[in-house]
Amino acid sequence: MDVEMxxxxxxxxxxxxxLPAGKKAVGCKWVYTPKxxxxxxxxxxxxxxxxxxxxxxxxxxxxxxxxxVAKLNTVRILIAxxxxxxxxxxxxxxxxxxxxxxxxxxxxxTIPLGYPLSNQSGVVCRxxxxxxxxxxxxxxxxxxxxxxxxx
Numbered sequence: 571m572d573v574e575m576x577x578x579x580x581x582x583x584x585x586x587x588x589l590p591a592g593k594k595a596v597g598c599k600w601v602y603t604p605k606x607x608x609x610x611x612x613x614x615x616x617x618x619x620x621x622x623x624x625x626x627x628x629x630x631x632x633x634x635x636x637x638x639v640a641k642l643n644t645v646r647i648l649i650a651x652x653x654x655x656x657x658x659x660x661x662x663x664x665x666x667x668x669x670x671x672x673x674x675x676x677x678x679x680t681i682p683l684g685y686p687l688s689n690q691s692g693v694v695c696r697x698x699x700x701x702x703x704x705x706x707x708x709x710x711x712x713x714x715x716x717x718x719x720x721x
Contacts, residue, residue: 571600571617571684578619581669584679584695595678595694596704597622619682621703626677628705636709671700671710 578584589595599622602615652659664670677697700710 574617574619575682575685577666577669581666581699583669583699583701584697586681586693587678587696588692589678589694593676593678595680596625597680598682598703600682618702621679621697621701623703623705623707626705638712668700668702668707668711671707671712671714673697673700673704673706673710675706677701677704 598619601618601620603618605613605616607613649659651657678694679697679701681693681695697704700707
């Protein structure tokens, strides 16, 4: 959890603000994913803070949700084409990928449990960047990725 909170704070994911009148805050929860060693034994649990995006309302909290996904046949064709034309193929992983997406909407989230101000009433996180669990996060991430690749 400490590693996840460090990443969120390093990326300036949110600002702590009072909840404006007429706005509602999306909840959040910790999700733990088991990570295994090469021999199959449990190494650790990876903690990820996730917004409860299922509580968002279309037209209020988000407008667009589209994010393209490549079909497996398309990937196979590209790999075959790269082999035929002797192209280099690069693969990469972006840690905390959704945190790099830029939000266009005003989204507020409750303070995560365990955070120093989590018991202070009326204070919420105003999200500055996309966040895991939000409906618009895949599109925000793809928009930022596309812009970066084109530049």
